[in-house]
Amino acid sequence: MGEVLTATRVGNFLAALERALANGDAAGAAGLFGTECYWRDLAALSWNIHTAEGREAVIALLSATMATAKLGGFRLETAGETTDGGEEGWFTFETATGRGRGHVKLVDGRGFSLLTALQELKGFEEKQGATRSEGVEWGARKGRVTWKEQREREIAALGHTEQPFVLIVGGGQGGIALAARLRRLEVPTIVIDKLPRPGDAWRSRYKSLCLHDAVWYDHLPYLPFPAHWPVYTPKDQIGDWLEMYTNIMQLNFWGGTECVASKYDEASGEWEVQVLRDGVAHTLRAKHLVLATGMSGVPNMPRLPGMDGFAGTITHSSNHPGGPGWEGKHCIIVGANNSAHDIAVDLWEHEAASVTMIQRSSTMVARAETLRATGDRGPYCEPAAQRGLSTDQADLIVAATPYAVQPRVQTPIAERMQQTDADFYARLRAVGFKLDFGEDGSGLGQKYLRRGSGYYIDVGGSELVADGRIALRSGTEVAGFGASGVTLGSGETLPADLVVFATGYGSMNGWAAQLISQEVADRVGKCWGLGSNTTYDPGPWEGELRNMWKPTQQPGLWFHGGNLAQARHYSRYLALQLKARLEGVPTPVYALPPVRHPG
């Protein structure tokens, strides 16, 4: 126990916890917590991403992991802070194999929430700062291999004469951030993407797209955006950043490479992955396969009567390039979330004859300005950056609130937003736009975690809807197509030259079905979602995002994705889990959940 621990209540709690752990007393440790309590572990004890909820669950977690993990060495980093709800503090810790950072929050003097987040593996720390490489090779040596030659040799060998330990399918921000962490941990990795250049997934989207999250939330690991980077990065600029990042971080990025088929050999514990690289067939082998194909799965595209006879264009939002070319045309957007609004605005700006939005069910709308002002991402903002709060620390602050507790924190914020923007919402309701703020009123963040859909961050589209420049049909859907238009469920017919289905995506395990097999997809089950028992997120409660960044029921198969912040933060734990497996560090997985929603 470090001498930094002072006689604060937080310090006393940690000291008592450490004693109980040292004595192998799981019940004693759990007894330090209140009746409602959470222990969130990010790969430190559980080699999983797991939240133990309640004392019994804490006892179970500790009983199973205590002897091998050897959690201890707590050192309080801060003196312990009194906050609204209690007292809290940050600490560092060690396990048998790693070092981590943690957060504890006490309510009425008892443990309410505890975070243990693995930060590095002992003996396999990233080289940086004082331990960075020299670059120059000192002395004179025949057969010297320069940096360039070494890199060229690696490129020539990896995937050919040598196989990667990890193969990442999908080279968006998720695949790239993970590959960067694996690179720094010296884990041989290839990222493949069907588009030619890093960043192309962004470049190929509709032209007006900008990131919906502000810059402070979006940094990649290791190389933050400079201080002049715009708040909401335009899509081509983030594309260029990802390309630069891939080069500078020396990632093995195979562009123009499509995954055709993959199968797992149980005996060798190895994936065999068939790819087409610039059209040429190639076989890759890897111990671990990461699907980083987007937290959204395969596009949802309905089959509707009359589609084949339709004279116009039908496309999914993910394939719609934008407004140019649709001047004077009748355009219909099915859906009322982010992409639907952005695409509708873009078509209106490009002088489409009409733009009609078909809202099938209610949408959560949040004005981007209000989101920023209400500071619902408090640790990610300019004032926080000016105070010296690092992005890593901001990530841990967010991670320290268990998922189960988030709705009660976020509901008041969503309520304030409804008051602040009451006029705005009234104008939307007046034209028939159906609004919600989550089934339990907990707002946007929870919708994102539960279903990854159902919201629009308004940067101008709602104004067009409210004043009718974007026409709205609500509570109905496209029932069928004629040659020159669509028929709605309401019986109304609308002329149409273009119909964009902004109807979202399936679960990520749709990618597993497509790239591996339906059998493996079923074995793994649904990805994303918390088990909140709300629309698209069936129960039971899981306490963590299903199958994300952690072991699945399919050995060697991992899922990585989410927004830039998740890609940044959770890539750390996924990379450490993979590095541990490369180096033979024991990784006994605790509480791999059964699959309740296959297929």
Place this chain on the structure above:
Amino acid sequence: MGEVLTATRVGNFLAALERALANGDAAGAAGLFGTECYWRDLAALSWNIHTAEGREAVIALLSATMATAKLGGFRLETAGETTDGGEEGWFTFETATGRGRGHVKLVDGRGFSLLTALQELKGFEEKQGATRSEGVEWGARKGRVTWKEQREREIAALGHTEQPFVLIVGGGQGGIALAARLRRLEVPTIVIDKLPRPGDAWRSRYKSLCLHDAVWYDHLPYLPFPAHWPVYTPKDQIGDWLEMYTNIMQLNFWGGTECVASKYDEASGEWEVQVLRDGVAHTLRAKHLVLATGMSGVPNMPRLPGMDGFAGTITHSSNHPGGPGWEGKHCIIVGANNSAHDIAVDLWEHEAASVTMIQRSSTMVARAETLRATGDRGPYCEPAAQRGLSTDQADLIVAATPYAVQPRVQTPIAERMQQTDADFYARLRAVGFKLDFGEDGSGLGQKYLRRGSGYYIDVGGSELVADGRIALRSGTEVAGFGASGVTLGSGETLPADLVVFATGYGSMNGWAAQLISQEVADRVGKCWGLGSNTTYDPGPWEGELRNMWKPTQQPGLWFHGGNLAQARHYSRYLALQLKARLEGVPTPVYALPPVRHPG
């Protein structure tokens, strides 16, 4: 006067100085200084880079600038620190047109050195942090121009239908760092370079080259290297970084573009510059022309008897690609500085039959490890970075010591180095290698500033010289060539297949002669050097580097260059001087020195 000023001696000094300035009392202000005193001004008062040395010079500086510059608003940033030689402190200040940072050092309670460094122009501050752009354009708007379209329009227009305000010739680190600052200040700028891609000047050098300065010294503005970047960056890696940086900073970089001729139209105050872009003739016009062609000028290449009849290869070090291809060959390197050693080692590593170094005059050798250990760049090191010392602050710390004072600070360091590495130097002397530590013993830094040459930072070459694997001939030179070898001044003949002249470069104004005219080169005179009255740096004493980063005798012509640290730091002042001229901010130049060394 800010209330932060406390009753320290530094605070009292600044308060008294501010009172004297407010009263227009130049003599009173100068009277606060000691007999030996320095006021170093970086574009804040003088619109020049100028050091006033002694009280009379301070009176002259203030008398000329006080009324218009309106220097004042001193706020001490630190409480005032007591150091070995006296007391010192950092402060901020304002002028009529700008804001700056300053440093004062008192000895025996009187002003010894004062730095005033312009940091930004009022009303033309760089947008960053809280003032950064939104990126997304809020609301719906027909005719919206996306980030990509805007950039494409700029590229299509600049240099064609619109002309840049600044044209930078040379796209190495100097040109790129300056272009980045000008971009952030919204000064329309084009950088041209004869090589195709940014970074190619590094890529095309001999293969074993790494930066000779450590990473903490080498950061570019705005986008520092990540924490894992190697200490001494290999040449291809710095090449890639410069290319990435150019793209991410959105610089208008015209690769494959050679400057053929330039002339200045006095009437319009404009340069007309003929270029060949990918072989196609093109005319550019700009108000200001910056030569960033390397602080070294045109390569020095002797004409010697018999050269034409020589059967082997003769090249200058700047064109030598490296060791491969010279296996089993006899190689001669003329010169004994950095490039000469690196090239000799590389040839030896590639199994040349013999490698002989011809040392014409003495060399300062410093072991890279010792340089790092003695901390002669104290503010640029990992511990400083860990303490939170920013690179900008490190630059100002270095700038706060006037050039005239530097030798007395650096001589003891050079002396310690001779003691520490006494055995090493003895071994070099034993094989006849001629050593020096500067004519006044002040070491490497001064040699660099005075003549930009005359030293080797040893990363392994000296070992090969000391043990004879690189043969040495010292105190002689190549007198002439035969068909299969060279004759030395000593009369000795040596067989040779390759002769590399690592004989350095002329003054930067050689570029002005080549790219503009001999007349303009003569009008501007010698660049670089302090007037130390040592070899290659004739007197009289100037107190600053000649013609660098400041107005010259040729209107609209500027010189920019140096190592990465100088390119970073001084690009700030050059960019601010150019921005002020773009915006019509008055820039009365004080003390433009007469030209004493033309041609």
